[in-house]
Amino acid sequence: MSSLLGNIFKGWSDYTKGNEEGGHHDYEHMYAMVIDLDMCTGCNACSTACYAENNLATVGEEYFGARQAMHWMRIERYFDEPNVGEAEADTQSRGASFLPMMCQHCNAAPCEPVCPVAATYHTPDGLNAQIYNRCIGSRYCANNCPFRVRYFNFYDHQETAWPAPMEQQLNPDISVRSKGVMEKCTFCIQRTRAARNTAKNEGRAIRDGEIQTACQQTCPTSAILFGDLLDETSAVHQAWKRHQVQLGKYAQNKTNPELRGYRIFEELNVDTKVLYLERVREV
Amino acid sequence: MSKTKINRRNFLKVLGLGGAGAALAGCDMPSTVTLEEGEEKIYSYLAPEEYVIPGVGVWYASTCLQCPAACGTHGRVREGRVLKLEGNPDSAVNAGKLCQMGQAALQAHFNPDRITAPLINGQPASWDDALALINEKASGGNVAWMTGTVSGHQRVLLDAHLAATGKGHHYAVETVNARAWTDAGKTVLGDAMPTLHLDKAKAVLSLGADLLGTWISPVTFMGQYGKFRAAPRGVLIMVEPAMSLTGANADQWVAAKPGTEAAVALGVGHLLMTKHGLSLNGMPNATSAFQSMTPAQVHEIAGVSEAALNKIADTLVSHSPSLVIANASHAAARIAMVLNIMLGNVGKTLTPGASIAADPLAPMMGSSKDLAEFAQNAAAGKIDAVFISGANPAFVAPQGLDMAAALKAVGFKVAIATCHDETTKACDVVLPLSSALEDWGTHVPAYGGKPGVVHLQQPLMEPLHADTRGLGDILLTLGKSAGVDGLDAFEDYYGYLRTAVSAMIGSELEGDWHRVLQAGQFETRAASRAFSAGHDVALGFSETAVSGLHLVTVARQGLYDGRHANSSWLQEAPDQISKAVWDSWAEIHPKTAASLNLKDGDYVRLTTASGAITTRVFIYKGVHPNAVCVPMGRGHTDYGRWANNGVNPLTIVDAHLGDWQSSEIIATASLVKIDAAGENRHLVRLMDTDQQYGRKLVATIPAQQFGRTQGGA
Amino acid sequence: MAGSSKKIVAKTRRVLGLFGDFDQAFEVIAGIRRYQVPGLTVDDVTLKSPIEHPEIEDVLGERPTDIPKFAFWGGLFGLVFGFLFLAGAQANFLVQPQGGKPVITIPSNVVLAYEMMILFGVLSTLAGFIIGGRLMRKSSGLYDTAITVDQIGIVIEVTDKQYQPLTELFKKHNVIEMHEEALS
Amino acid sequence: MSTERSKRKPFPWVQAAVAAVVVGASIVLGAQIFERQLHPESAGVAPAPRVPGAEFPTDTFAGKDVEQPINYSHKLHAGDLGINCLYCHTYARRSKVAGIPPTAKCMGCHTVVGTDKPEIEKLTQMWQSNQSPAWNKVNDVPDFVHFSHERHLQKFLFDNPEMDIKNAPDVCAMCHGDMNQVGVAKKMKPLTMGFCVRCHESNQGPSDCTRCHK
Amino acid sequence: MSDRKHLTREQTKDIDENIAWASINTDVLRSMENPRRGYWVAMAVSVCLFSVMIYAEVYQYMYGMGAALLNTSHMWDLYISTFVFWIGMSHSGTLLSAILHLVHADWRKPIYRFAEAMTTFSLMTAGIFPVIHLGRVWNFYWVMPYMTDRGIWPNFRSPLIWDAFAITTYLTSSVLFLYIGMIPDLAICRDNAKGWRKPLYTWLSLGWRGDDRQWRNFRFTYLMIACFLIPLAVSVHSIVSMDFAMSIMPGWHVTTFPPYFVAGALYSGCAAIITLFILLRYFFKFEHYMTFPILDKVCKLTFVIAMVWTYLNLVEFASVWYGHDIPSKEVLIAKATGPYSPFFWGMMTFGSVLPFSLLSKWVRRNMYVLFFASIFLNVGMWLERWMIVTPTLSLGYHPQAFNVMWPGWTEWAMVGGSFGWFGMLFLIFVKVFPCVSMYEVKEMVFHRKRTIYEDVDEMMTLHSGVPGPKAQAQTQTSGGA
Helix, strand or coil: CCHHHHHHHHHHHHHHHHHHCCCCCCCCCCEEEEEECCCCCCCCHHHHHHHHHCCCCCCHHHHHHCCCCCCCCEEEEECCCHHHCCCCCCCCCCCCEEEEECCCCCCCCCHHHHCCCCCEEECCCCCEEECHHHCCCCCHHHHCCCCCCCEECCCCCHHHHCCCCHHHHCCCCCCCCCCCCEECCCCCHHHHHHHHHHHHHCCCCCCCCCCCCHHHHHCCCCCEEEEECCCCCCHHHHHHHHCCCCCCCCCCCCCCCCCCEECCCHHHCCCCCEEEECEEECC | CHHHHHHHHHHHCCCCCCCCCCCCCCCCCCCCCCCCCCCCEEECCCCCCCCCCCCCCEEEEEECCCCCCCCEEEEEEECCEEEEEEECCCCCCCCCCCCHHHHCHHHHHCCCCECCCCEECCEECCHHHHHHHHHHHCCCCCEEEEECCECHHHHHHHHHHHHHHCCCCEEECCCCCCHHHHHHHHHHHCCCCCEECCCCCCEEEEECCCCCCCCCCHHHHHHHHHHHHCCCCCEEEEEECECCHHHHCCCEEEECCCCCHHHHHHHHHHHHHHCCCCCCCCCHHHHHHHHHCCHHHHHHHHCCCHHHHHHHHHHHHHCCCEEEEECCCHHHHHHHHHHHHHHCCECCCEECCEEECCHHHCCECCCHHHHHHHHHHHHCCCCCEEEEECCCHHHHCCHHHCHHHHHHHCCEEEEEECECCHHHHHCCEEEEECCCCCCCEEECCCCCCCCCEEEEECCCCCCCCCCCECHHHHHHHHHHHHCCCCCCCCCCHHHHHHHHHHHHHCCCCHHHHHHHHHHCEEECCEEECCCCCCCCCCCCCCCCCCCCCEEEEECECCCECCCCCCCHHHHHCCCCCCCECCCCEEEECHHHHHHHCCCCCEEEEEEECCEEEEEEEEECCCECCCEEEEECCCCCCCCCCCCCCCCCHHHHCCCCCECCCCCCECCCCEECEEEEEEEECCCCECCCCCCCCCCCCCCEEEHHHHHHHHCCC | CCCCCCCCCCCCEEEEEEECCHHHHHHHHHHHHCCCCCCCCHHHEEEECCCCCHHHHHHHCCCCCCHHHHHHHHHHHHHHHHHHHHHHHHHCCCCCCECCECCCCHHHHHHHHHHHHHHHHHHHHHHHHHHHCCCCCCCCCCCCHHHHCCCEEEEEEECHHHHHHHHHHHHHCCCCEEEEEECC | CCCHHHHCCCCCHHHHHHHHHHHHHHHHHHHHHHHHCCCCCCCCCCCCCCCCCCCCCCCCCCCCCCCCCCCCCHHHHHHHCCCCHHHHCHHHHCCCCCCCCCHHHHHHHHCCCCCCCHHHHHHHHHHHCCCCCEEECCCCCCCCCCCCHHHHHHHHHHCCCCCCHHHHHHHHHHHHCCHHHCCCCCCCCCCCHHHHHHHHHHCCCCCCHHHCCC | CCCCHHHCCCCCCCCCCCCCHHHHHHHHHHHCCCCCHHHHHHHHHHHHHHHHHHHHHHHHHHHCHHHHCCCCCCCCCHHHHHHHHHHHHCHHHHHHHHHHHHCCCHHHCCCHHHHHHHHHHHHHHHHHHHHHCCCCHHHHHHHCCCCCCCCCCCCCCCHHHHHHHHHHHHHHHHHHHHHHHHHHHHHHHHHHCCCCHHHHHHHHCCCCCCEHHHHHHHHHHHHHHHHHHHHHHHHHHHHHHHHHHCCCCCCCCCCCHHHHHHHHHHHHHHHHHHHHHHHHHHHHCCCCCCCHHHHHHHHHHHHHHHHHHHHHHHHHHHHHHHCCCHHHHHHHHHHHHCCCHHHHHHHHHHHHHHHHHHHCHHHHCCHHHHHHHHHHHHHHHHHHHHHHHHHHHHHCCCHHHCCCCCCCHHHHHHHHHHHHHHHHHHHHHHHHCCCCCHHHHHHHHHHHHHHHHHHHHHHHHHHHCCCCHHHHHHHHHHHHC
């Protein structure tokens, strides 16, 4: 009760602080990712690892065709590369561009304020969380997501996706979603939690690299980097710094504009936490 | 040793879901009262190991058998169930990484369509009856084995069994193989499996070798590719008729007419000689072959422009050391080897491989040549009985081989399989095989491992189905009844394996064995090899495939040759190139489509001399206008609930068009006719666009910029 | 409808006169205003009509109503309560950081408090109507269904002495019908 | 007939506004206080166990009798014999689940003790036939709740300077009630989200949803 | 009553001032009794449509939202657009009742009652949609801010919560507005009712006796609530527009949406009034009350609002067109040229071109033409809502999610069923409650007569010696008693 007014003032000062110092957040951690698109081969290993780790249901051809699939991590493939000039008109003269796309865990996530029941919100870890059992399925969040990385359980898939004995493979550390709820990439929150627990038991801070997301762990070319952006020694922090990308900005003021780091739809000012490194082409 | 076994087994007991069952139905339903008392059961352990704690996952090392690469894995085991596989960071093959097929080994293990009991003529039977029948029918005469790639002690036992039963032959069948490359290596450099150093190469030219997708050991190559792309950044050039995953990552992708990669390679060699002044000392045959293939001829034969060819040659020279690899044909592979010699790559990016000293353990690499031979021998009545394991000849054989008749001609067929497939259906006895996650084994990676390292496969959980047995156990039983010497001492394969491994590591100590289990691998003596000087082999290529539309069947990482089609994860993982799921498609070039008046999603009938299939077209520019590319893997008829979709292009491959110097069935040689089949249905894909519409999604920068900012070249 | 019994003389009966025309009823009330019936004032008159006659106030005099007050205070309460309720709920909600927005979000709370203001304003107005209009109470028996058709009724409580002059006044203005009942 | 129009006074704006604010605020805050504080102890079952430095909800729950394959008595073992909870539920300090003790642990005593009792005979028989008793889960939370015994024991028992391992039953009783009093296990606390949240609030536990819901 | 000649298209007066008050009662009360065959047919059709909706909802509940063919790109479709449509419909009652009441346009009096009923029922229809479109309908009450010891609340930042508040408020207020305005009429019903209706009306009329005190309080109450309703109505539809405008999606994040939605709401409300006006006039023989001159005024009002709507529409397009927000522009172009373009142009035709027909007096006075015109106006407005929701979702920002979807059968069933539900409620209403305000028509007649006759009466008597209309009316009124 006494926290009522305190909460009001604290919330307000955090907010103003956030406005003044771009990207300030009163977070314990801020997990972020770096994906080097020049290393990504588009092999799908991350995507399948995600299915295995996060109890993702397969939906079958019919529902996939109806675009009701739920692949938290999807590998998109594009053929146009405007930056390096048009490819030959009648035949492909270079490869494709692959884009691993999952929840970008925006700091100013457009999905969060629109959820009527606050089933999606920002955790003190700086993650955009989805609480399945609170979700009532209004799907507003997915409509407001510019990346379209929120997936809705249009059906119950338990019977078809995990026919016995497949349910034994399900990861007990996270829920299996039933029909009518939204789900999305959590940056493998169960792994974050486990690492935090271990660290706490051992009375130390979480080490950089101690938490590996399933996609990162399996990526054959090690194109994915994951870590705490607030930890200045972390590889992720270093990479963000090296590429002169800062949170809380919708246009980066790089001293070297040729650096590869960029965030997708930065101009929407949703403050995503996934830094992509541009694909490189020999031209 | 039996004592260890009991302990070992106990920790694996499924009993003891210790309070946290599978979190099924995680969200409430209106009718479900979730706070019920007495609704769920808890089984306690009987006498668990101290480190087995319900609710805490433990990682165990094992080996992945999803493709012949034999990557090391770690499996997360909780409450006696394996939940997740990761790469074994200690393995030199995959360095902690895993591809999607490896991830999906879980689904092969938990597959709902597993065979759970022995079958005799399709009827459930007991092991005793099945083994008795096998003893009766397959104890003498011409007993053959057909497997995929096998290595380690399973191969030892298998060889022993073959030797004991007499005149039999071992057919190792792999549709997706590197036989062209290994043969060329052996012929030109005297080493079938030289070590490639992608990470040291500054340019890589691949002639149809999908090294990031399915070639030899993709995870190894992808690991190296990561380093190859770091500053200074290497350049990847791919020559092939239809875009593979490697092609999709290439800086320069060159579409060649199907089957003409060798001509392109010769053309490159020609330019290297004439334009860049490189020469081949002491290889007059090769030199003349290069000299006789002018860029103009290449353009005519392969449809590759002189500019593209020049660019390839320039890049290879300017980015030295480079590496040329090939898998398109034996001819192309040989030329690639010679090009490596000419470019001076040998010893830099191409070094001699190493194998383990214990040769019987070395992998028996499969090929499709064995498939054809098996079909011929079987049809000729030369095989009395066959054991089939890890191969699905009824699915992968082209119609021209008439595998159905061949199998019928074999008197007695035993399938040892985890799941029903087209082959088990044709077999007299089906023995239920433990999944790769329930079995013991040793595997020698064909490529990429540390020299002399053997990967150990250990069960990650108690068999799901009590009546299944491991391949090693079956081989041991068969060996014993065939009278193989020295097997009677072993109660089971575990005992045999432990003894054998102990001998190899030179220690009988419990602790050392546990260290091996923990590492998932052990080192034995390595035998290093050396290159012989470049042999001046004849270079040439088959000119059968230069005009008309050709069928190109390719394997993609995922369903592979079809063995993973019963995994819903892999069926639903979009194909890397077309992004299609759950069904087959035929990739054709827009020009071809225009000339045939086809649009995306039109059903077409592809007819070759061997038969016809009907599937939908996917039109895009990543395929040569003369090629129709149909990825393999689908078209199963009897392979579980998820596999029965799409078409199998392997059936219409023209089996009689062998490669130039081998009897390999090659994937690019069949002339094909396309007819619209009338119907049109949208091909189900992850995305229906290839364009970014001006959004900065995947931004691309020129390599010069990368050089400036990342310190690369 | 029960008249106040402030007069010294006890009122004995209640009279309802029905008129066919507003003007006639008007005249009757004007008559009373002119003290044509001794001791009766317009404050004793209750008019029952099929439609609303704001003009009647010319003669009946201004009779105040509390409805606007109810509306105002209801609305004000809704506004204040709404805002406090939301702010309190937000500040003590377990889930706080939301899309980079502050804990108490003024724009959204303004919208919601605005709705609450209207809701409570309307509800309070309704309450005011029921209280002020003396609805949902037991009514006196003097009523004629013709009132809901087209006739205007005038209800007055009178003493015995006033009865006669009142009847005359009614009749003078073409009363159509008269009902009366004794007051106990 | 109202005649109060003559004596109309200026309306007390200020007072009324203050009153409205007070009423509104007290409704909000009153509701908060009423709802968010720990519920008063309800009459009945057990006195609140003592865990220094911790405040926790005292509401109780009358669980139903759940039949178990073996009529194990907590009263006898934990109460009368004084066996520490963590002796049998040993996983609780290392895992999110407390777990049921392995049969071997039971047999540790019962190969010698009370072998003639019918329930022990049942147990012995199961042990000899390599069978696990199929216990019925008594304290069940929905599958989307990921409660960790380890974390809670760590906080209230092992990291608590005033507590010793022998006080474990007091900590367990926070959520499980006084098991020393019952025979076959029974649910004695509501274990609803409100129950958890109230305790988290008063003990500064995390309020982040993802700590329990993943 | 006897002379129907003046009720033709050439009628100029809004209402015949000489109409007997008693016959007003009789006419309206008659309409509430003895449903004829047409009524039962209409009722049967409505119930059938509604049953299909129930079936579709049960089906969707069992099998999941996928049955509606919604997908990852199209999380909302017809459910939300139809929701917006019905919310829009609900603005007619407020417009006619509250705004015209405040500006003393007394021609609203014969027709506002059914318009208000329409408001209430459209809201009750609209309210269904946000609920049925939930993935887990059984938890819909979680959007309500109620106390719980879990310490969780709805997210007050969400426009959906604003919707919930706004709709609840609007529904409550408009039901009360409808009801309060009906109390004097319920007293009339009570005085004439028999059987089961008697206790119902007695109870509902709250002891209305027509006292001057009651009338006075009534007047203020009605006025106050009207004052509350106008800003409320504006806020409700602008809040509905914020579901879109507060998002970041191209084509939704548009600042002109609030006024645009309000204009669209008034527009479709007016069109619906025309439809129901014609139906009621025809079936209940309300020619005396729902006259051509009133219809004429409604049509003109509709035209004006249509032009406002068109203007705002064009402004929106223009601002997108001249802006350089590429995704928004793409959405706009796709609307006009993409797979949904027939519907877009249908919307433009029905919404912006068709209203020009209302400029023709022939159209305004031709019930049949007007009936179909009004239906098409509303079709246009429904298409407008669909064209707001779906094309944006089919494009958006991310090319991977570009997707064209067509609604599934459950969506169509629910859209159709919503008309059934609305029809059902309305049909019940017209037989239980007076759909023409009797006392207000009397007031209208009374005041018109007074204002017209005050001066005319004297003149006529003076010049011709013939008793003026006032005197005539006097005899007529008393005669009708």
